Amino acid sequence: MDELLLDVQDLSTHFMTHAGVVKAVNGVSFTLHRNETIGIVGESGSGKTVAALSLLRLVPDPPGKIVEGKILLKGRDLREVSNEEIRAVRGNDIAMIFQDPMTSLNPVFKVGMQIAEAIMLHQDKSRRDAWRMAAELLAKVGIPDAESRVNQYPFEFSGGMRQRAMIAMAISCNPDILIADEPTTALDVTIQAQIIDVVREMQAQYNSGVILITHDLGVVAEIADKVMVMYGGRTVEYGPIDEIFYNPHHPYTWGLLGSLPRLDLVEKERLTPIKGQPPDLLMLPPGCPFSGRCGYERPDECPLTMPDTEIVGPEHGVRCWIPNDERVSARSELPRFVARSK
Amino acid sequence: MTEEVVATAGEGAMEVKPLSPWADTWRRLKKNKLALIGLVIIVIFLLVGGAQEIANLLGPHNASESDTAAQRPWWQRGYLAPYDPNGGDFHAGPAGPINPPSMKHLLGTDYLGRDVLSRALVATRISLLVGIIAVGIALAIGLSLGPISGYYGGAVDSVVMRMADIFFAFPYILFVLLIMTVLGPGFRNVFIAIGILSWAGYARLNRGSVLSVKQVEYIEAARAQGASDLRIIFRHVLPNTMAPIYVAIAMGIGGAILTESALSYLGIGMRPPDASWGSMITDYQTYFFAGQWWMLTFPSIALVVTVFGFISFGNGLRDATDPKLKE
Numbered sequence: 001m002d003e004l005l006l007d008v009q010d011l012s013t014h015f016m017t018h019a020g021v022v023k024a025v026n027g028v029s030f031t032l033h034r035n036e037t038i039g040i041v042g043e044s045g046s047g048k049t050v051a052a053l054s055l056l057r058l059v060p061d062p063p064g065k066i067v068e069g070k071i072l073l074k075g076r077d078l079r080e081v082s083n084e085e086i087r088a089v090r091g092n093d094i095a096m097i098f099q100d101p102m103t104s105l106n107p108v109f110k111v112g113m114q115i116a117e118a119i120m121l122h123q124d125k126s127r128r129d130a131w132r133m134a135a136e137l138l139a140k141v142g143i144p145d146a147e148s149r150v151n152q153y154p155f156e157f158s159g160g161m162r163q164r165a166m167i168a169m170a171i172s173c174n175p176d177i178l179i180a181d182e183p184t185t186a187l188d189v190t191i192q193a194q195i196i197d198v199v200r201e202m203q204a205q206y207n208s209g210v211i212l213i214t215h216d217l218g219v220v221a222e223i224a225d226k227v228m229v230m231y232g233g234r235t236v237e238y239g240p241i242d243e244i245f246y247n248p249h250h251p252y253t254w255g256l257l258g259s260l261p262r263l264d265l266v267e268k269e270r271l272t273p274i275k276g277q278p279p280d281l282l283m284l285p286p287g288c289p290f291s292g293r294c295g296y297e298r299p300d301e302c303p304l305t306m307p308d309t310e311i312v313g314p315e316h317g318v319r320c321w322i323p324n325d326e327r328v329s330a331r332s333e334l335p336r337f338v339a340r341s342k
Numbered sequence: 343m344t345e346e347v348v349a350t351a352g353e354g355a356m357e358v359k360p361l362s363p364w365a366d367t368w369r370r371l372k373k374n375k376l377a378l379i380g381l382v383i384i385v386i387f388l389l390v391g392g393a394q395e396i397a398n399l400l401g402p403h404n405a406s407e408s409d410t411a412a413q414r415p416w417w418q419r420g421y422l423a424p425y426d427p428n429g430g431d432f433h434a435g436p437a438g439p440i441n442p443p444s445m446k447h448l449l450g451t452d453y454l455g456r457d458v459l460s461r462a463l464v465a466t467r468i469s470l471l472v473g474i475i476a477v478g479i480a481l482a483i484g485l486s487l488g489p490i491s492g493y494y495g496g497a498v499d500s501v502v503m504r505m506a507d508i509f510f511a512f513p514y515i516l517f518v519l520l521i522m523t524v525l526g527p528g529f530r531n532v533f534i535a536i537g538i539l540s541w542a543g544y545a546r547l548n549r550g551s552v553l554s555v556k557q558v559e560y561i562e563a564a565r566a567q568g569a570s571d572l573r574i575i576f577r578h579v580l581p582n583t584m585a586p587i588y589v590a591i592a593m594g595i596g597g598a599i600l601t602e603s604a605l606s607y608l609g610i611g612m613r614p615p616d617a618s619w620g621s622m623i624t625d626y627q628t629y630f631f632a633g634q635w636w637m638l639t640f641p642s643i644a645l646v647v648t649v650f651g652f653i654s655f656g657n658g659l660r661d662a663t664d665p666k667l668k669e
Contacts, residue, residue, distance in 0.1 A: 058565055058566060087568040087569075088568060089568070090565070090567060090568035091567035091568040092568060095566070095567070096563070096566040098559050098562065098563050098566075099559070100559055103558055103559040103560060104559045104560050104562075104563045105560055105563075106578055106581075106582070107363075107560075107582065108581040108582055109581075117567075118567045121568055121569060122568060155362065155363075166563070169563075169567070
């Protein structure tokens with residue numbers, strides 16, 4: 001196994017609002033190695049983005065606060081370091097690609113300037129060298145005619161090209177870890193595939209670890225090595241990509257997979273949406289956050305306490321009160337898994 | 343793999359070249375006749391006021407500058423002025439010091455035999471300088487405090503905004519009078535007084551824009567790159583909040599020129615015999631009703647036209663940058 005880059009233990013980030021404490025992230029743990037890609041999936045409000053922002057201490061404080069846990073970047077706890085040091089980490093060790101390329105580039109600066117600025121912030125490079133590197137990076141992420149494109153403003157770029165420019169900016173300092181926060185959500189499907197390819201190529205070239213945040217399981221299937229499924233600020237299931245897709249154990253994971261269209265089926269199949277609404281993060285039950293929408297719920301256990309992680313496969317854990325054999329039999333009745341067994 | 347990606351990204355990328363924000367603003371400003379007139383007025387007066395510098399740029403030596411002109415302070419140089427603006431001559435014409443416009447003195451002479459045209463030309467320079475420098479001082483204060491206030495919020499914001507409130511709460515002209523009394527009259531003190539009293543408007547205007555810009559993703563992206571707070575505020579946030587500021591600058595210069603005139607009219611602005619439009623108006627008003635109209639008329643027209651120019655240009659600029667008015 002490659003070098004361990006990031007070891008997140010029991011991370012909890014809460015927001016102290018006037019209405020009460022919003023537990024956006026609640027005891028999340030995961031590890032990331034070099035050359036590895038972890039997909040964090042979950043619906044809106046499940047805490048994916050806050051978890052990622054917490055890694056760089058970018059959660060606005062106040063009202064947000066990392067209340068618990070360790071963020072070990074190559075053994076150094078990022079919660080303990082000074083503001084100066086975390087700024088040196090940002091962009092240099094851990095870089096981030098944001099969701100909306102239309103608003104993530106500063107409209108008043110040339111694209112090249114923004115990439116060059118990132119380089120000059122962390123490396124001892126002259127302005128001219130930084131500009132030259134910016135042009136090289138733009139070419140590397142597949143922008144044609146990069147030499148003249150560096151002198152253009154973001155409004156002269158299309159959405160896909162802006163996202164490429166964002167990736168160029170993120171990889172400019174050769175970061176160990178690349179956090180991609182829904183990098184394809186704002187793009188149309190053909191551009192999505194290209195962007196995923198660019199991310200993958202850059203990862204191969206720089207040997208980075210990638211944290212991919214998305215609600216699109218299709219994207220995860222393309223690129224991730226392992227998956228963490230989040231719901232209501234908690235990790236409900238994690239495991240290698242094949243385990244999550246072919247041997248999912250948590251009812252919420254079933255729901256996510258059930259709402260995914262499939263091309264490989266001969267018979268027509270209806271998509272099954274997950275019933276109900278996402279939980280109010282102000283009033284999470286003390287137990288499993290999915291209780292209330294689950295459908296397999298045990299009213300005397302599920303809402304009251306969160307179960308411990310149960311290992312159900314290689315590197316594959318799930319937090320659910322339903323006994324293993326019952327889960328397997330319940331799953332086999334789902335249309336998606338019935339269809340698969342044919 | 344890469345080649346394929348490159349090919350698809352290249353298609354259609356160069357078809358329509360979108361207008362830059364500046365070009366777009368200019369396109370809409372061009373349709374506004376009044377604003378264009380204002381712009382032309384501003385340019386003409388700037389050319390007149392800066393004639394000395396322009397002449398220096400065009401030629402290495404300055405033939406027309408007389409000995410007395412070279413002795414005047416830099417802000418009183420009038421390259422176009424045919425006579426010394428402060429030099430009186432009791433035999434300026436057949437009627438003694440006061441002469442109506444003639445070929446020798448195009449705008450006539452005043453009660454000390456001073457050439458009104460020369461005085462008006464130097465006054466143009468002084469009035470514009472006061473307006474521009476005063477707004478510059480106000481911007482320097484307002485655009486450092488405003489963005490910091492808006493970006494950090496909380497206690498910093500409260501302190502800065504309450505300070506601004508204090509400046510707003512005093513009657514403006516009274517406050518300027520107070521400061522001028524403390525500092526004493528004179529060219530430098532006029533723009534200092536106007537400058538330090540009008541920062542609050544710029545600070546508050548800018549703070550509002552900063553509040554919305556700091557939420558935008560590219561600010562978070564800059565933070566994720568490891569940029570420091572000050573760098574984010576002044577390099578990433580501030581340039582994105584400038585559109586309303588440009589409008590305020592145009593309006594503000596007109597306003598500062600008016601304030602300077604008011605101060606000089608009240609006798610605490612420019613120190614006599616230095617000419618500014620306000621001091622000329624107050625000097626010459628008594629002669630107007632005695633039939634010697636030429637002294638008062640020309641500086642008054644110049645004042646009105648300049649202020650009109652700045653304000654109508656500012657108005658047009660505001661309409662042109664207002665996204666709600668975009669077609």
